[in-house]
Amino acid sequence: MTDTASRRTHPHDPLTAEEIRRAVAAVKASGRVPDDTLFATIAVDEPDRGALAAFAAGEALERRIRLVVLPGPAAAVVEAVVRDPDGAILEWTARDGMRPALLYDDAYRSILALKADPAWQAAMGRRGITDYDQVQIDPWPTGSFGRDMEDGRRITRCLSYYREEASDNGYARPIEGVLATVDAARGEVLEVADFGVVPLAMERGSYLPEHNEPHREDLRALEITQPDGASLTVDGNLLTWQHWTMRVAMTPLEGLVLHEVGWVDRASGATRTVLHRAAISEMVVPYGDPDPMHNWKNAFDVGEWGLGRMANSLTLGCDCLGEITYLDAVFASEHGKPYVLEHAVCIHEEDYGILWKHTDMVTGRAEVRRSRRLVVSSIATVGNYEYGFFWYFYLDGTIQLEVKLTGIMSTKGIPVDGDDSHGTVIAPGLAAPIHQHLFCARLDPAVDGPVNEVHEVSFAGEPPGPDNPLGNAIERRVERLASEAAARRDVDAASSRHWRLVNPERTNGLGQPVSYKLVPGSTPTLLADPGSSIAGRAGFARHNLWVTPYRADERRAAGDYPNQHTGGAGLPEWTAADRSLVGTEIVVWHTFGVTHSPRPEDWPVMPVEYCGFHLVAAGFFDRNPTLDLPPPDHCH
Ligand SMILES: [Cu+2]
Numbered sequence: 001m002t003d004t005a006s007r008r009t010h011p012h013d014p015l016t017a018e019e020i021r022r023a024v025a026a027v028k029a030s031g032r033v034p035d036d037t038l039f040a041t042i043a044v045d046e047p048d049r050g051a052l053a054a055f056a057a058g059e060a061l062e063r064r065i066r067l068v069v070l071p072g073p074a075a076a077v078v079e080a081v082v083r084d085p086d087g088a089i090l091e092w093t094a095r096d097g098m099r100p101a102l103l104y105d106d107a108y109r110s111i112l113a114l115k116a117d118p119a120w121q122a123a124m125g126r127r128g129i130t131d132y133d134q135v136q137i138d139p140w141p142t143g144s145f146g147r148d149m150e151d152g153r154r155i156t157r158c159l160s161y162y163r164e165e166a167s168d169n170g171y172a173r174p175i176e177g178v179l180a181t182v183d184a185a186r187g188e189v190l191e192v193a194d195f196g197v198v199p200l201a202m203e204r205g206s207y208l209p210e211h212n213e214p215h216r217e218d219l220r221a222l223e224i225t226q227p228d229g230a231s232l233t234v235d236g237n238l239l240t241w242q243h244w245t246m247r248v249a250m251t252p253l254e255g256l257v258l259h260e261v262g263w264v265d266r267a268s269g270a271t272r273t274v275l276h277r278a279a280i281s282e283m284v285v286p287y288g289d290p291d292p293m294h295n296w297k298n299a300f301d302v303g304e305w306g307l308g309r310m311a312n313s314l315t316l317g318c319d320c321l322g323e324i325t326y327l328d329a330v331f332a333s334e335h336g337k338p339y340v341l342e343h344a345v346c347i348h349e350e351d352y353g354i355l356w357k358h359t360d361m362v363t364g365r366a367e368v369r370r371s372r373r374l375v376v377s378s379i380a381t382v383g384n385y386e387y388g389f390f391w392y393f394y395l396d397g398t399i400q401l402e403v404k405l406t407g408i409m410s411t412k413g414i415p416v417d418g419d420d421s422h423g424t425v426i427a428p429g430l431a432a433p434i435h436q437h438l439f440c441a442r443l444d445p446a447v448d449g450p451v452n453e454v455h456e457v458s459f460a461g462e463p464p465g466p467d468n469p470l471g472n473a474i475e476r477r478v479e480r481l482a483s484e485a486a487a488r489r490d491v492d493a494a495s496s497r498h499w500r501l502v503n504p505e506r507t508n509g510l511g512q513p514v515s516y517k518l519v520p521g522s523t524p525t526l527l528a529d530p531g532s533s534i535a536g537r538a539g540f541a542r543h544n545l546w547v548t549p550y551r552a553d554e555r556r557a558a559g560d561y562p563n564q565h566t567g568g569a570g571l572p573e574w575t576a577a578d579r580s581l582v583g584t585e586i587v588v589w590h591t592f593g594v595t596h597s598p599r600p601e602d603w604p605v606m607p608v609e610y611c612g613f614h615l616v617a618a619g620f621f622d623r624n625p626t627l628d629l630p631p632p633d634h635c636h
Contacts, residue, residue, distance in 0.1 A: 011047045011061050012247040012259045014237055015330050017338035019084050023065035024336035026087030027080055033071050040068040040100030041252040041306070042332035045081050048552035049276060049450065049585060064090065068100055073185030075099050075152050075564070098561035099154050101253060101306045102141050105334050106184035110139040110156040114180050119192035120160075123178045127197055129162065136161040136170035138383055139184065141304040143296050144566045145533055154185040155564060157296065162200055169408065169604055171384055172205025172430065176413030179293055195293050198413040201429035205604035224322035230349050232374060234325050239347060240264075241374040243625075244393045245271060248376055250329035250344050253556070254279040255307030256378045256389050263397060263620075273446040274399070274516060274615070280307060280389060281442035281589065282557040282570070284538040286528055287410065289422040289433035294412060297435075298534045301382045303562035307389070310380040313343045319379060320346040346377045355395060355626060369629045371395060384408040388608070396626050397617035399516075404608045405437055409598055424598040432598035436524060438541040440557040440571075441613070443588040444550065445501040447620065448514045450585045454481045454547050455502050457517070458495035482582050484575035487547035491523045499545060500618055501588060509622035517618040518588065520544060522611040524595045536567025541591050546571045550585035557589055 020042055027033060045064035047055065055061040063084040068077050077098050081091035114120050115132045129135060139156035149155070158180040161170030176198035181191040209215065232241035237248045243266065247259040261275040280302060287297040301307060308331065316324055329344035355371035374393040379386060388404035409432040414420055420431035445452045456479045464471035481487035481499075491497055502515040526541035528534045535542065540557035548554060548571070556562075559569025571589060594611050601607065617625070 010236070010238070010247070011052060011055055011063075012044075012237065012249060014249055015042070015044050015065070017330055017340070019063070019065055020330065020332045020336070020338040022085055022087055023067055023082040024332070026082045026089060027067055027069060028336075029087070030089055030092075032092065033069055033078070038070040038103060038105060038334045039332055039336045040070055040077060040103065040334070041309075042067045042336070043251050044249075046552070049550060053450075070100065070103075073154065073183075075154060077561070095561065097152075098565075099563040100561065101304050101309065101563060102139065102156065103154075103184075103334050106154055106156065107139045109187040110158055110182040110184045111137045113182055113187040113189050114158055117180070117189040117192065120178070120180055120189065123192055123194045124160070124175070126194070127175060127178075127200070129175070134163055135175065136163050138170075139182070140297065140299065140383075141563045142181065143298050143533060144537060144564050145296060149181060149183075149190045150564060153183045155190070156182050156184040158182055164204070167206075167208065169205040169207065171408045171411045172203060172427070172604060173200045174411050174413045174430075175200070177293060193292075195291075198415060199429065201413055201427060202416070203427050203430070205427060205430070207605040226323040226349075230323040230325065232325065232347065232349060234327070234347065237327060239374075239376070241349065241393065242395055243397075244374060246376075246393075248327060248345055248347070250308045250311065250327075250331075250341075250378065251279070252308040252331055253302050253306045254281065255302075255311055255380055256280075256345060256376070256391070258376070258391060261399070272448050272620075274620075275443060276446040276450075277442075277444040278391075278401075279442055280403075281440050281555065282538075282540060282562070283387075283437065283439040283593070284526075284534070284541055284558070285385070285435055285437050286526065286534045286538065286541075287433050287435040288527065289412065291412070291422070291433075294433055297410065297433075298538070299382065300538070300558060300562040301380070301385075301387070303556060303558055303560070305382045307378075307380040307382075307387065308344075310382050311341060311344050312379045312381060312386075313341055314346045314379065315343070320348060320377075322348050322350075324348045344378055347375065349374050352394070355629070356624070367631065368635070369626060370632055373400075379404075381407065384410055390612075395629065396624065397620060399615040400612060401441060402610055402612040403437075403439060403593075404610060405594060405596075406606050406608045408605055409596075409602055410435070424600070426598055426600050426603040430603075432602070434595070434597055436527060436541075436593060436595045437611075438524065438526060438538065438591055438593040439611070440540045441590045441592070442555065442557065443501075443518075443590065443615075445516070445586065445588055447501050447516050448503045448506045451503065451505055451583060452586055453502050453504055453581060454487060454545075454586065454588060455479065455500040455515070456481055456489060456497065457500055458492065458497040460495060480582075481547055483578050483580055484546070484548060485578040487545065487581060488543045488575065489545040490525060491520045491544050499588070501615075504583075508619050510619070512619045514620050515618045516615050516620055518545075518590060519614040519616055520590070521592060521613050522594055523592045525591065527595065533567065537562060537565055537569075539568065539572035540570055540589065544591050546575060546589040546591075547581050548574055548587050548589070549579050549581060550587050554587065557591075
């Protein structure tokens with residue numbers, strides 16, 4: 001996504017370096033903030049559905065930039081909206097008591113303050129550690145536990161790890177027992193707790209190739225070639241492939257965002273919309289160990305870290321194989337300087353086995369078609385973990401989000417012959433606590449038009465009777481979720497419960513309302529006690545499904561500022577009004593994820609674990625939409 005200022009044509013065009021410079025200059029020139037003010041995030045202020053519809057109808061649209069500004073070291077942010085290019089400040093809203101995602105500046109300040117702190121140094125000394133260059137410090141957002149020191153401050157809690165050499169895997173040797181709390185904005189150590197010395201684990205836990213020889217020598221070359229190039233086109237951030245069209249963007253917090261996902265009907269040339277917008281709105285990683293060293297650990301990797309801010313620059317041949325198209329992303333540093341994250345988004349197509357097949361038993365003639373999919377992906381590194389977000393688009397209208405979880409587990413030092421009641425021993429003297437990864441996708445559906453509703457579908461056996469003498473009948477139960485309270489739902493695998501996104505105003509050729517169905521995959525919900533701090537802060541994770549009427553400013557499932565938030569924000573707060581979901585534009589929120597019971601095989605680096613969901617056309621078409629695929633020309 002290179003600088004498109006000179007050729008900007010669409011409201012979803014990515015932010016440019018020039019736009020960032022102009023918006024920052026406008027805020028600084030306003031005289032309302034000090035010169036050294038920090039910027040937590042700078043992003044396009046996305047137009048809402050109404051403004052986009054007006055734009056589509058030919059109306060001009062203002063370009064607006066939204067900045068989250070930090071006027072000082074206290075818990076307070078200012079939301080500013082600046083018009084581009086003239087720099088007019090359209091909004092200026094102080095949000096006292098709120099904290100942005102953890103700032104790099106705050107993280108560095110925490111580390112420097114801690115390494116200079118006598119109490120922390122004494123705790124290291126009790127463990128025989130005197131060279132502080134051998135200590136890796138991980139600052140974490142601290143959560144919210146009603147401690148006085150949390151009030152009004154931007155706080156980090158810091159974990160320490162030992163690296164004998166710089167290239168060591170720090171998580172192999174947690175410096176157990178030492179937990180420091182730092183006023184990160186002011187660089188003041190508030191507390192160093194020492195819960196007792198546990199000897200360092202002995203093994204280095206290296207996953208580096210030079211420490212894991214000999215290597216396998218029997219893997220032969222596997223090359224993916226498309227001699228005619230990939231069958232996709234990218235124009236700016238407009239991506240088209242087969243019938244699919246969409247705009248691809250990156251935001252600092254949500255990371256990958258898809259806009260205006262539609263299916264082009266080739267007969268009419270018209271685009272049938274499916275999703276107005278789709279993104280991961282929030283995710284949380286609550287840890288299930290009651291040990292005071294670990295019981296506060298809950299990472300909101302969107303609102304406390306930022307999947308865009310933490311996104312990787314992807315590498316051809318490693319992250320992505322084959323004929324790849326990349327998009328860059330332009331972000332702003334905390335000091336308001338633009339920078340380009342090259343290769344932030346990987347776009348390619350993959351063979352995906354067979355799409356359909358049938359052999360006619362009478363004639364013996366076999367017909368088979370290959371499936372392939374368009375892949376739009378990005379990967380974020382959040383501390384010890386990696387998350388890959390892979391959107392797949394298939395030839396038959398299916399959309400899939402697959403999250404790939406990898407990286408290194410958060411670890412805990414234990415006595416060398418010890419066990420761990422709330423985790424798994426993964427190496428001598430080392431355990432990994434049980435934890436969850438709970439993602440909340442925000443899907444802004446527009447199935448064949450803006451007004452959609454959600455129908456819950458489930459199945460039940462019917463009791464025997466005159467109409468069901470053999471007792472084999474299966475009833476399909478369909479219930480329209482008419483209000484927010486009724487739409488807080490959980491999966492039920494035994495009844496194959498799923499949810500249809502229905503356009504009640506459009507029918508297919510069979511007279512059925514057009515719809516897509518949301519098919520859940522791995523769907524745990526939050527296991528922490530309902531009265532716990534984390535249950536209040538991650539209310540979204542207590543249900544698999546939420547539906548709300550569309551509001552442009554209801555974007556993030558745990559609210560805009562989960563860092564140190566006391567709880568209740570986002571979906572629980574909005575849906576308390578129990579608004580109607582009938583005859584209106586809606587937003588669907590789907591919580592899914594993994595309850596991670598660590599395995600020894602997840603150490604020292606975790607083979608990818610997958611989770612996600614599918615959106616499958618269900619009456620969107622009149623028949624299999626892939627009959628026009630040509631047969632493969634090289635079946636043997
Ligand atoms: Cu995990």
